Amino acid sequence: MVSKLASSENRRFAEQGLSEADVRARLDDQRRGDMAWNNPRNLKAAYYAGDDVFRLARDTYAEYHGDNLLYGKALYPSLVQMSSDVVGMSLELLGADADACGTITSGGTESIILAVRAAKNWARAERSATSVPEILMSHTGHPAFNKAAEILGLKVVRVRSNSEFRADVEALRQHINENTIMIVGSAPTYPMGCVDPIADLAQIANDHGLWLHVDACVGGFFLPFAREFDDVPAFDFTVKGVRSISADLHKYGYTSRGASLLLLADKRLEQYQRFFFDGWPVGEFVTPTINGSRPGGAVASAWAVMNFLGRAGYRDRVKKITEARRALVSEIGLIEGLRVLGRPYAGIVGIGGADSTDMRAVGQGMIDKGWKFAPLVDPVGINILLNYTHGAIVRELADDLKQSVVSAKSGRISGTFEENTYGA
Numbered sequence: 021m022v023s024k025l026a027s028s029e030n031r032r033f034a035e036q037g038l039s040e041a042d043v044r045a046r047l048d049d050q051r052r053g054d055m056a057w058n059n060p061r062n063l064k065a066a067y068y069a070g071d072d073v074f075r076l077a078r079d080t081y082a083e084y085h086g087d088n089l090l091y092g093k094a095l096y097p098s099l100v101q102m103s104s105d106v107v108g109m110s111l112e113l114l115g116a117d118a119d120a121c122g123t124i125t126s127g128g129t130e131s132i133i134l135a136v137r138a139a140k141n142w143a144r145a146e147r148s149a150t151s152v153p154e155i156l157m158s159h160t161g162h163p164a165f166n167k168a169a170e171i172l173g174l175k176v177v178r179v180r181s182n183s184e185f186r187a188d189v190e191a192l193r194q195h196i197n198e199n200t201i202m203i204v205g206s207a208p209t210y211p212m213g214c215v216d217p218i219a220d221l222a223q224i225a226n227d228h229g230l231w232l233h234v235d236a237c238v239g240g241f242f243l244p245f246a247r248e249f250d251d252v253p254a255f256d257f258t259v260k261g262v263r264s265i266s267a268d269l270h271k272y273g274y275t276s277r278g279a280s281l282l283l284l285a286d287k288r289l290e291q292y293q294r295f296f297f298d299g300w301p302v303g304e305f306v307t308p309t310i311n312g313s314r315p316g317g318a319v320a321s322a323w324a325v326m327n328f329l330g331r332a333g334y335r336d337r338v339k340k341i342t343e344a345r346r347a348l349v350s351e352i353g354l355i356e357g358l359r360v361l362g363r364p365y366a367g368i369v370g371i372g373g374a375d376s377t378d379m380r381a382v383g384q385g386m387i388d389k390g391w392k393f394a395p396l397v398d399p400v401g402i403n404i405l406l407n408y409t410h411g412a413i414v415r416e417l418a419d420d421l422k423q424s425v426v427s428a429k430s431g432r433i434s435g436t437f438e439e440n441t442y443g444a
């Protein structure tokens with residue numbers, strides 16, 4: 021279903037403002053019907069890491085409310101320093117060498133648009149030009165690549181993943197043609213949480229001179245810690261051939277919404293990301309991002325949370341989430357009529373049906389029991405995203421899944437899933 025843009029019936033912009041108390045009361049009142057974002061029944065991408073982390077992230081964001089990284093050099097050197105620290109810590113975490121660099125962006129989508137733009141400019145400068153450059157990726161990759169391609173005039177070729185929901189390397193290889201400039205792998209994918217075989221994709225990229233981007237928006241601040249106690253496939257800059265990585269600070273990095281990173285393996289590539297214009301009265305306009313103004317709060321919040329948690333804080337949360345995911349996966353294995361889709365990583369679990377289970381009805385059963393999750397449509401199923409508090413609800417979640425399967429099989433429920441779409 022395509023959503024409509026906001027167009028309120030209320031066209032009254034009052035002449036006189038309200039008192040602060042009245043505004044706050046109105047806000048509280050309006051919010052009454054909203055779910056608390058960190059309610060444990062919200063299994064829809066709520067990256068809660070504890071009240072202490074939340075408070076620090078919120079307060080530092082607020083303290084830097086008016087500061088703008090766009091004017092960082094002239095006015096806010098501390099923001100420039102914090103931005104450089106956040107990028108530096110993240111590059112170290114993701115196995116980059118001394119030549120790497122990066123940028124804080126406003127979110128995963130902006131990081132991806134920037135990566136596609138850099139790849140397009142790089143291909144134009146360093147390879148023979150093609151009329152419509154192509155991006156090759158598995159069909160499980162995030163739609164932000166299609167958004168980027170639409171904006172920038174590229175074409176995305178999506179190839180079905182293998183039966184384990186990982187990129188099908190040979191099938192991808194067969195789709196390479198003279199227009200292909202970029203190949204994308206995810207670590208992990210959003211729908212099923214599977215990690216694409218990045219080392220194999222790097223082989224293809226190296227053989228054909230392609231830009232390899234790793235979408236680690238979900239896994240960037242999870243997988244580096246998980247590999248200390250889980251068999252995480254190589255996915256970062258230690259894989260030679262990876263040119264760029266998107267990693268979201270506002271997901272498992274636990275900072276305030278509005279922060280991600282685009283990291284480049286080599287400073288030489290930065291020229292392809294940067295935008296330059298000087299045909300206006302103010303002179304040179306040079307920005308590394310799609311956005312002009314860049315909220316200082318997002319930078320300060322990221323710096324504060326990363327320094328507060330340290331590696332140990334992230335590791336501790338990653339361990340708890342991994343335990344919860346493993347417990348949920350084994351519970352699902354015991355429920356006749358359900359199956360886990362592929363081998364999930366991070367806090368994601370994709371749940372599909374086995375035999376003839378009507379997963380729409382199961383999904384409806386879970387909605388009726390008050391769970392919020394993203395739906396899967398191909399195959400039909402349920403997408404769950406866990407945070408570190410969810411260990412406590414695995415039992416209840418599994419019981420509700422079991423009951424929903426029983427009710428679905430007996431025909432007591434049916435459903436359309438419409439309430440639970442991915443986005444707006």
Ligand SMILES: Cc1ncc(COP(=O)(O)O)c(C=O)c1O
Nearest residue numbers: 127128129162209210235237238
């Ligand atoms: C794998 C992946 N890539 C990219 C994105 C886009 O990130 P954002 O919603 O921050 O723009 C998401 C969002 O969930 C994601 O899961």
